[in-house]
Amino acid sequence: MADAKYKHGSLLIKGGHVIDPAAKINAPMDVLLRDGRVAEVALPNKVRGGADEKFDARGLIVAPGFIDLHVHLREPGQSYKETIATGTAAAAAGGFTLVCTMPNTTPVVDTAEWVAWLRHPERGALVNVFPIAAATSSSRGATLTDFAALQRAGAVAVTDDGKPILDDEIMRAALRLGAELNLPVVQHAEDTRLTEHCSMHEGPTSFRLGLRGMSAAAEANIVDRDVTLAQQIRESRLHVAHLSTSDALKAVRRGKRAKARVTCEVTPHHFTLLDQDVGEYNTNFKMNPPLRSATDREAILVALADGTVDAIATDHAPHAAHEKEVEFERAAFGITGLETALALAITKLHREHKISLARIVELFTAGPARVFDLRSRGSLARGNFADVTIFDPKKRWTFEAAKSRSLSHNTPFDGWQFTGKVVATIVGGKIVYRPD
Amino acid sequence: MHAWPRSAGVSGSVLPALRWPRMMHRLHPYAMNKPARGSLLGIEHLEDKEILGLLKLARRMNPLKARPLLRNKRVVLLFYEASTRTRSSFEIAAKSLGATTVLVQSSGSSIEKGESLLDTAYTLRAVGADAIVMRHPSAGASYLMARHLDIPVINAGDGMHEHPSQALLDAFTILKHKKSLKGLQVAIIGDIYHSRVARSACHLLSRFGAKVTLCGPPELVPEFATTLAPGLRITRHIEEALRGTDVIMLLRVQQERLAGRKIQLRDYMAHYQMNTSRLKLAKRDAIVMHPGPIIRGLELTSEVVDCPQSVIVDEVRNGVPTRMAILLRALGKARQ
Numbered sequence: 001m002a003d004a005k006y007k008h009g010s011l012l013i014k015g016g017h018v019i020d021p022a023a024k025i026n027a028p029m030d031v032l033l034r035d036g037r038v039a040e041v042a043l044p045n046k047v048r049g050g051a052d053e054k055f056d057a058r059g060l061i062v063a064p065g066f067i068d069l070h071v072h073l074r075e076p077g078q079s080y081k082e083t084i085a086t087g088t089a090a091a092a093a094g095g096f097t098l099v100c101t102m103p104n105t106t107p108v109v110d111t112a113e114w115v116a117w118l119r120h121p122e123r124g125a126l127v128n129v130f131p132i133a134a135a136t137s138s139s140r141g142a143t144l145t146d147f148a149a150l151q152r153a154g155a156v157a158v159t160d161d162g163k164p165i166l167d168d169e170i171m172r173a174a175l176r177l178g179a180e181l182n183l184p185v186v187q188h189a190e191d192t193r194l195t196e197h198c199s200m201h202e203g204p205t206s207f208r209l210g211l212r213g214m215s216a217a218a219e220a221n222i223v224d225r226d227v228t229l230a231q232q233i234r235e236s237r238l239h240v241a242h243l244s245t246s247d248a249l250k251a252v253r254r255g256k257r258a259k260a261r262v263t264c265e266v267t268p269h270h271f272t273l274l275d276q277d278v279g280e281y282n283t284n285f286k287m288n289p290p291l292r293s294a295t296d297r298e299a300i301l302v303a304l305a306d307g308t309v310d311a312i313a314t315d316h317a318p319h320a321a322h323e324k325e326v327e328f329e330r331a332a333f334g335i336t337g338l339e340t341a342l343a344l345a346i347t348k349l350h351r352e353h354k355i356s357l358a359r360i361v362e363l364f365t366a367g368p369a370r371v372f373d374l375r376s377r378g379s380l381a382r383g384n385f386a387d388v389t390i391f392d393p394k395k396r397w398t399f400e401a402a403k404s405r406s407l408s409h410n411t412p413f414d415g416w417q418f419t420g421k422v423v424a425t426i427v428g429g430k431i432v433y434r435p436d
Numbered sequence: 437m438h439a440w441p442r443s444a445g446v447s448g449s450v451l452p453a454l455r456w457p458r459m460m461h462r463l464h465p466y467a468m469n470k471p472a473r474g475s476l477l478g479i480e481h482l483e484d485k486e487i488l489g490l491l492k493l494a495r496r497m498n499p500l501k502a503r504p505l506l507r508n509k510r511v512v513l514l515f516y517e518a519s520t521r522t523r524s525s526f527e528i529a530a531k532s533l534g535a536t537t538v539l540v541q542s543s544g545s546s547i548e549k550g551e552s553l554l555d556t557a558y559t560l561r562a563v564g565a566d567a568i569v570m571r572h573p574s575a576g577a578s579y580l581m582a583r584h585l586d587i588p589v590i591n592a593g594d595g596m597h598e599h600p601s602q603a604l605l606d607a608f609t610i611l612k613h614k615k616s617l618k619g620l621q622v623a624i625i626g627d628i629y630h631s632r633v634a635r636s637a638c639h640l641l642s643r644f645g646a647k648v649t650l651c652g653p654p655e656l657v658p659e660f661a662t663t664l665a666p667g668l669r670i671t672r673h674i675e676e677a678l679r680g681t682d683v684i685m686l687l688r689v690q691q692e693r694l695a696g697r698k699i700q701l702r703d704y705m706a707h708y709q710m711n712t713s714r715l716k717l718a719k720r721d722a723i724v725m726h727p728g729p730i731i732r733g734l735e736l737t738s739e740v741v742d743c744p745q746s747v748i749v750d751e752v753r754n755g756v757p758t759r760m761a762i763l764l765r766a767l768g769k770a771r772q
Contacts, residue, residue: 204663208480210575210597210632281576327553327574329595 009052010034016057021362022379033386033429063361064380065097065387067368070313077106082318082407085124090406092433094338095422097387098128104162110134110145112153119154126432132157135174147177156372159186175236184237189222199329201275201290220247227255230262240264242315244289246299263371265313268344271300283324283331284412305355311368314341318408336411346420386429395421471582474766476590478598479639490761494608497757504534509767511535512565516542516572522592526569529759557581567766588766596630602727603636605758609751613723618645623677625651626687633727638665651677674708678717686726686735710736723747
């Protein structure tokens with residue numbers, strides 16, 4: 001990202017409407033970026049000093065760079081699905097300037113060496129890549145990894161994503177060690193003892209299709225236990241990944257009321273789609289956690305609006321065509337999501353459910369920055385990293401999976417018409433994405 | 437269409453006069469298209485008139501006096517799961533109509549070597565299949581195949597999803613004994629959760645106005661089973677299900693599919709086994725059905741299997757004309 005020209009250059013974003021929830025700004029402002037940092041945010045035409053380049057942002061929203069707490073970029077080891085280069089290109093196209101990568105690769109990212117490898121410039125990342133490391137060795141759920149070494153190497157959190165940490169003692173130990181290091185433990189909440197052979201949400205649709213269903217309780221039970229543990233262990237930080245059920249939200253609310261450091265994220269597909277959208281076995285609607293019932297989606301929409309949810313995260317999970325064009329029960333779990341997240345948030349949350357743009361921007365910026373304690377990010381405060389996302393909240397467009405920058409095209413949103421599109425993504429003061 | 441090159445010296449008297457396979461329109465490997473006309477993937481999305489047409493056609497079919505309406509047609513029977521009734525009756529149905537059949541099973545084929553379902557489908561299409569009859573352990577497998585092929589796909593049972601030919605032959609059997617499905621009291625008893633037969637039967641019977649009662653323990657008959665089709669109800673008591681019923685459909689407890697669901701067979705038999713004293717609760721002219729395979733002494737007693745009200749063997753017999761109708765609809769000139 002550290003392009004020499006922009007490390008020592010400046011860019012003035014003029015005429016836009018700045019929404020920066022962390023700084024409580026929601027007004028027409030000009031933004032000056034200089035030498036990779038935010039130099040100034042001022043009223044229109046009040047920026048002092050010149051700029052090498054100007055960006056005309058009239059009619060556009062200028063926001064802090066979006067942060068995605070949950071992506072699978074598949075490297076190391078699964079570069080036929082996605083690479084850091086292609087995945088971050090998709091991220092840039094979706095307005096994300098920072099993505100947190102999940103460790104369930106081949107091999108699992110459970111050592112400081114692999115964390116450093118992920119962050120190496122040779123990976124060709126277009127946006128910031130902040131690794132999340134495995135919480136247990138090979139994510140087998142048995143022995144904890146060296147949290148301190150992983151953190152020193154640059155890991156922002158630990159998780160066994162894709163698998164839950166089921167054992168109470170291991171989870172307690174992970175939260176305890178995390179508390180000492182101020183490192184969040186991210187949990188993929190699924191009681192796998194209850195979800196064996198399951199491929200979607202348990203309910204009328206799974207019964208109709210003859211598919212074994214994952215009960216909502218399989219998620220809620222684990223969240224409930226984790227919140228209880230987080231309440232017991234002082235200073236521990238629990239982050240619930242891709243929360244999808246109404247009962248799990250109740251547990252998170254309980255933790256937050258008790259002032260435990262419990263946070264959660266929700267994916268765009270869970271606030272948009274329902275289990276019945278699986279239709280006749282469309283594997284692009286198969287992911288874990290699965291699409292849930294209307295009641296669950298309703299609860300998620302309320303929680304997005306009222307502040308219970310801390311972040312929108314995509315759970316971008318690319319898979320090759322041959323892993324999806326198979327029997328539904330055999331198909332891989334997961335869908336891509338980086339390029340459709342903002343469009344879904346604006347189309348569904350803002351236009352349909354009347355959630356303010358400021359709240360949406362918060363869910364993409366200040367919210368996730370708080371969850372992982374990402375310093376100097378998620379806000380356009382002076383001196384912060386010059387990561388900016390500029391979008392047109394009124395632009396209508398059609399998403400075409402075939403034109404995706406991701407290496408994989410497993411999305412349920414192919415051909416969807418959206419309102420709201422990213423116009424420019426700026427990382428470290430450099431424009432890394434502009435639409436063709 | 438291409439004819440056999442006569443000059444090539446292929447003697448029609450030695451080899452059956454097979455039609456040269458239609459040039460296959462090479463679909464994009466992952467293209468989605470509509471299932472080919474004549475496909476039968478499930479009862480749920482079949483129109484009323486198609487169901488009635490199939491039943492009418494089945495009544496006209498006589499395996500002993502069949503006309504070779506499907507001569508030169510190649511039907512592949514692709515079986516990824518064990519089957520006695522369905523496989524043999526599809527094969528006899530196809531042969532009665534003059535079609536050639538090829539049986540491909542998961543053991544002893546490239547499926548064992550890890551060939552994917554779609555690659556198997558393309559292979560069978562390339563060797564000249566005109567239709568594929570498939571049984572598969574995964575729900576929705578026939579949908580996947582039908583979306584990628586330009587020939588009819590007939591679902592002979594996909595996982596826990598549907599078994600449409602069984603529902604049709606059951607309707608055919610019921611209509612031999614009862615005037616109409618409308619208003620008929622039907623009790624479906626046993627392992628409904630794992631049963632593709634039950635799902636297909638519920639769709640068909642509910643559509644034509646039968647009153648269907650599902651009966652079994654919660655592990656095998658979940659509450660949301662009633663959402664499958666309009667007018668379904670659930671009872672946990674076999675006596676309640678049987679009282680005044682016209683048709684009793686029994687289902688095998690599919691122990692091979694239980695996957696963690698714990699059920700005590702002794703308790704199951706105490707509460708839900710069909711025996712002669714329970715049979716007396718039903719209407720005097722009630723018929724007893726079972727899609728097979730039956731396990732005597734488990735879901736029903738031997739006395740019930742062999743009682744005069746039992747039409748279990750009749751169902752198997754009716755499978756042949758029903759499947760002849762299905763194949764004729766898929767491949768015959770008089771497609772509906």
